[in-house]
Amino acid sequence: MLANKTSIISPSVTIGISTKVKELNRQGIEVTSLSIGEPDFFTPDKVKQAAIEAIHANKTKYDSASGLFELKQAIVDKLKRDNHVSYDLDEIVVTSGAKHAISNALLAILNPNDEVIIPKPYWTSYPEMVKLLNGTPVFVNTKEENSFKLQAAELKALISNKTKAVFITNPSNPTGAVYTKEELEPIVKMCIENQIYILADEIYEKITFDDDFTSIASLSEEAKNMTITINGLSKSASMTGWRLGYTATNKKLASAMSAIQGHLVSHPSTITQWAAVEAINNCEADTKHMVDTYHSRRNEVIQMFEDIEDLSIVRPDGAFYVFINISKLKAYIDTPDSFSLEVCNRLLDDYRLAIVPGIAFGLDDYVRITYAADMETIKTGIEKMKQFINDLKK
Structure with missing residues (x-):
């Protein structure tokens, strides 16, 4: 009884990953998440105050x-x-x-x-x-x-x-x-x-x-x-x-x-x-603070990936993502289904690291991480990726 168009669309992979991470968190399982494309800053206080004032002024x-x-x-x-x-x-x-x-x-x-x-x-x-x-x-x-x-x-x-x-x-x-x-x-x-x-x-x-x-x-x-x-x-x-x-x-x-x-x-x-x-x-000053923080993180992340010979990245000049070429890992992983999804599933299930498979963006030889997270979380996530690669080679 559903419209035909519902059968030709796929659920959002990024939202699906976020949902799975939240479910693991509810179970008391800690996950390092570098998946969701969301600033790790709160909405500026002046913006929240403007909303509160609108409510009290009955601008509703x-x-x-x-x-x-x-x-x-x-x-x-x-x-x-x-x-x-x-x-x-x-x-x-x-x-x-x-x-x-x-x-x-x-x-x-x-x-x-x-x-x-x-x-x-x-x-x-x-x-x-x-x-x-x-x-x-x-x-x-x-x-x-x-x-x-x-x-x-x-x-x-x-x-x-x-x-x-x-x-x-x-x-x-x-x-x-x-x-x-x-x-x-x-x-x-x-x-x-x-x-x-x-x-x-x-x-x-x-x-x-x-x-x-x-x-x-x-x-x-x-x-x-x-x-x-x-x-x-x-x-x-x-x-x-x-x-x-x-x-x-x-x-x-x-x-x-x-x-x-x-x-x-x-x-x-x-x-x-x-x-x-x-x-x-x-909010120009608030935005500048966020962007300066992302810029600093971007520079650190680029340096971290220089030490991982099995991965290469597309240098990001904006936003807060790194797109990572994982094609060399095919030498150690054989799957009849999506390669990037297999990599991400293994990382989440075995290493408690959440990242996004490139197949979500149309390219299966890649994964995406975000640096809209604190540097400790980012470093932990990248270390888990290193450990995953090392374990693959054993």
Whole structure:
């Protein structure tokens, strides 16, 4: 009696791992977790206080489907200040997290069997979202030597008359790669020429270490018109559970997404939205502290992996992940199923270490760890990986 689409999607691997870790913890079993992509900082106190004040001021009624006026104004100001692109208020739609923003966008642009190009490795939910909304995911096999960043020639090879959009995740989850302006320009030019929407997932934009961040919509007016900018506050303000995201698009798309949202969820929590106004306007110092901490950890983690000859990493320039090539371990592990899942299951079952298999991101020769954890936990996790490899060789 279920809809056919429920049979073609897979459960979230990352959420599944998190659930398993929590169950082990409830059993009193301690697990070193480097799996979940969540800041290990609390939401800034000033943001929590803004939410409390909104409650006491009875700012808890229905509001506009596309978001509070005050929050949309803060987003417009932020985009102009930080991303160097100008939007009007009616081009912003506030959502219940970035996932919701992506869902709104796909609902607004996809007809049945429209194709969405997704570079590998991808964030785990992209293909399932596309399939749920009757689209067809088309995967690009990017190259490790390019830090898995999409190349214009790779995109060109997959464009068809059914292509509606392409995902560009910048900075990347799971690799931490950051596109430069020069790397983005030929990709964007091709999308403009072929009238392909760019789903620009920029949720990690604040977490970059070595290069200035370039927002795709800032490249030109034509780029802005074809770009659906996805962003939110889960990573930059450590507001994962608050569920606050947004899109910035042309007016026609924003109007469509606002109408869709109005029927499906009305609007995000008004309390969360008032907290978000404070986060966007007054939390730059809090974000900088988090990013400086991640940067320091990133540098330490890179040094740690230099001493592990059986593993290699993609150097992360942003976000808070390390994507690890484990292909050399195939010499010691034979499995008919997913190789990366087998490695992660053994690490969790035998070493009580939780990390994410690369198959969740479309590449089975890799695993992902996060350094959104204290350094003691990170060091313990990497030591467990070393021990696992040493035991394999015995």
